[in-house]
Amino acid sequence: MKRFMSEVRKQISLAPAWVVLLAWLAFSVATVGWIFAASLSTTREIFTYKLLNSGLHFENFRSVLLKYNFARYFYNSLIYATVSGVGTILIAAPAAYVIGRFDFPGRKFLTNNFLVAMSVPIIMLIIPLYGFMVRLKMIGSLGTLIIMYIVTSVPFTTYFLIGFFSSLPQDLEDAAFMDGCSQYRAFWQIMFPLASPGVITVGIFNFITVWNEYFMALIFANTTETRTLALGLWHTVQSMRYVGDWAGLFAAVVIVFLPTFIIYLLLSRKIIAGITGGAVKS
Numbered sequence: 001m002k003r004f005m006s007e008v009r010k011q012i013s014l015a016p017a018w019v020v021l022l023a024w025l026a027f028s029v030a031t032v033g034w035i036f037a038a039s040l041s042t043t044r045e046i047f048t049y050k051l052l053n054s055g056l057h058f059e060n061f062r063s064v065l066l067k068y069n070f071a072r073y074f075y076n077s078l079i080y081a082t083v084s085g086v087g088t089i090l091i092a093a094p095a096a097y098v099i100g101r102f103d104f105p106g107r108k109f110l111t112n113n114f115l116v117a118m119s120v121p122i123i124m125l126i127i128p129l130y131g132f133m134v135r136l137k138m139i140g141s142l143g144t145l146i147i148m149y150i151v152t153s154v155p156f157t158t159y160f161l162i163g164f165f166s167s168l169p170q171d172l173e174d175a176a177f178m179d180g181c182s183q184y185r186a187f188w189q190i191m192f193p194l195a196s197p198g199v200i201t202v203g204i205f206n207f208i209t210v211w212n213e214y215f216m217a218l219i220f221a222n223t224t225e226t227r228t229l230a231l232g233l234w235h236t237v238q239s240m241r242y243v244g245d246w247a248g249l250f251a252a253v254v255i256v257f258l259p260t261f262i263i264y265l266l267l268s269r270k271i272i273a274g275i276t277g278g279a280v281k282s
Contacts, residue, residue, distance in 0.1 A: 035257075038250040046246050060251040064236070068248065069224060070255055073232035076221075079142060080228060081210040084149035085203050091150065092157035093199060097187055099158070100166035101173075111162065117155035125152070126219055133220070145220045145228075149213070153206050164198035165191060204267055208260050229256045 037051040039060055045053050065071040099111055129148065130139075138144045168191055176186040192199070217228040227235070236252050 035250055035253055038247065039254045040251075041247055043244060043246045046250075057247065060247045061255065063245070064248050064251045064255065068232070068236050068239070068252065069227075070229070070232055070236075070252060072224070073227055073229045074255065076142065076226060077211055077229040080145055080149060081207045084146045084153065084210055085206045087146065087150045088153040088157050088206055089199060089203060092154050092202075093161055093192060093195070094187065095154075096158045096161035097165045097191060097195075100162040100164070101168075101191075111159070114155045114159045118159060122152060122215065126216070130219060139220065140223050140226060142226055145217060145226065148216055148220055149210050152216075153209070157202050157206060160202045161195060161198050164195040168194050200267075204263060208263065211260055212256075 034051070038046050040056045040058065041051045042054060042057060045051055065074075099107060129151075133139050133144055138147075172190055172194070173186055176190045181189065212230055213228070214230040214234070217231045218234075221227050221231060233252050233256050236249055240246060240249050
């Protein structure tokens with residue numbers, strides 16, 4: 001009985017937090033639901049508060065993808081996020097492995113440098129990076145923005161993965177060496193797969209960050225052929241002042257939002273496991 005009453009008192013003490021959480025959840029669901037409904041309605045229905053009154057208008061998405069060139073922007077963002085994410089992992093994972101598992105002069109200094117690099121605002125790097133790319137005549141290409149995303153993502157990714165690699169069992173690595181594995185093979189075939197929770201988690205973070213990134217794309221992707229979804233959405237918003245296709249605008253918002261929403265929906269457990277695992281291992 002005492003245990004039961006103690007549990008009741010505990011739940012009562014948590015009631016204010018539950019109320020706030022449920023209110024936030026209801027607001028988020030209502031907001032996202034309204035946006036989805038608006039994307040499938042007409043502009044007239046949006047302004048008369050009669051969403052979906054005339055049925056589902058999937059032509060809003062077709063219009064945005066073709067008329068406003070969102071198909072191209074979607075392709076560009078997918079290339080940026082995927083290629084830069086893979087490139088970042090290929091650079092950061094070996095660096096984190098070396099820093100996390102080997103003792104060498106300057107190891108702590110190098111680790112602290114990654115931490116300092118994470119604290120530098122991107123806006124402070126834009127001007128020197130832009131001048132450097134101008135001298136290399138690389139402005140206006142997909143490769144330029146991919147390089148920028150990799151360069152700015154490596155410090156966080158490396159620092160995040162150091163904890164995972166430093167905690168992996170030494171016995172597995174020793175067994176691999178005894179079986180004739182080189183250091184290179186031991187890393188890619190043994191240690192890298194063991195650190196997959198952290199790799200997947202940081203890979204998801206990097207993908208979502210690049211997918212939603214706006215400022216660097218505004219500077220380095222200044223043509224229609226290189227424009228990202230976020231930048232394309234901004235241009236669509238500006239054009240709505242003259243076109244008035246607000247249903248198309250909400251369809252564009254859904255196109256930008258949906259991939260990251262699906263990723264969180266399908267991989268939320270992996271993200272949480274990776275974060276908590278890294279916290280414990282660090």
